[in-house]
Amino acid sequence: MNAKRVLSALEHQNDGASSTVYYTKEISPEAMTSIYAALGQEVTGEKIAVKLSTGEPPASNYLDPNLIKDLVQQVNGTIVECNTAYGGQRANTAMHYQVAKDHGFTDIADFVVLDEDGSVSLPVNGGEQLTENLVGAHFPEYDGYLVLSHFKGHAMAGMGGAIKNISIGLGSQEGKCLIHTAGKSHDSPWGGEQDPFTESMAEAGKSVVDSLDGNILFISVMNHLSVDCDCNGNPAQPDMHDIGILASADPVALDQACVDLVYASQNDTASLIQRMESRNAIHVVEHGEKIGLGSRSYRLENLDA
Secondary structure, eight states, X not given: OOHHHHHHTOTTBOTTOSOEEEEESOOSHHHHHHHHHHTSOOOXXXXXXXXXXXXXXXXXXXXXXXXXXXXXHHTTEEEEEOOOSSOSTTSSHHHHHHXXXXXTGGGTSOEEETTTTOEEEEEOTTOSSOSEEEEETTGGGOSEEEEEEEOEEETTTEEESHHHHHTTTTBOHHHHHHHHTTTSOSSOOOSOOHHHHHHHHHHHHHHHHXXXXXXXXXXXXXXXXXXXXXXXXXXXXXXXXXXXEEEESOHHHHXXXXXXXXXXXXXXXXXXXXXXXXXXXXXXXXXXXXXXXXXXXXXXXXXXX
C-alpha cells in the first residue's frame, strides 16, 4: 500500500475540521502507547475502564493482549465487557470470565463483566429511536473509559468500530436487545429493521459519551480485517492487508476514517466493502453526526510522516 497516496485520498479528510484523527501504519505495543500520547489528552480519574471485545471462542480476531498490555497498564485500567444477548460462551457471566482468562486478558489487567449484576439506565437525549440506553450496572463505577476497538466487518451492522464498541458493546443483555430492535424488545435481539438498528447504535453511543462528560477516548486497530465480527467464533478469514492504528476523541470521525481507509486502500478490500454496503453500515456515522455524537469530517495527523 502506498501510504501517502492512500492518506491523501481519504474522502472525509478536511484540514479545517474540528475533529482530529491520528494514524500510524505500525501495529505494535509501542505504536499503541505513542498514538495514545498523540491525542494530547488522557482519560482521567481514580478508576479507568478499558473497553474491548473479549472475542467469541474458538477463533475470533480479538485484540492480542500482548498488543495492548503496555497501554492498559499505563492507564492502570480495568478491562471491561458485557455479556452477549445471542448465546455463545460469553452469554453467561461465569463462562465469560473464563473466556477472558483463556484469551489472556486477565494476565494483563483486572477484568469485570459490567452487567453481571444487571443494568443501569442512561438517558438518550435527542434520540429518534431510543429514550434510554441500558448499560451494565457497574458502568458508572468508572470515571473514564479508554475504548480499544478492532475495526472489522459485522454480520448485522456491516462494520464494527468505536461506535459499536460503546453501544452494543457496553449494552447489558437487555440493552443489546433494545438497540437491535430500536427500543421494541427487552428480551430478544431479533427482528429489528436495519436503519433503525444502526440509528439506535449511534444514539446509545451518544448516551455513553454524554454520561461521561467527554472523559472517553478511542483507539481502533485495523488488522485481521475479516468481514465478520469478533462476536463470531468462526469468522471468515481476513482476505485483505492490515492498515494500522487510528485514534481520536471523536468516535464518529474515527469510524469514518476507518471506512475511508478501506475504500482508499488497494484492491483487496472488496469483500469488506461489500459487507459494509450490503448492510448500509455508513448510516451509523451519518446518524451519529446528525444527533451530535461527532463529526464525519476530520483532520488526519499521520504520525509516520
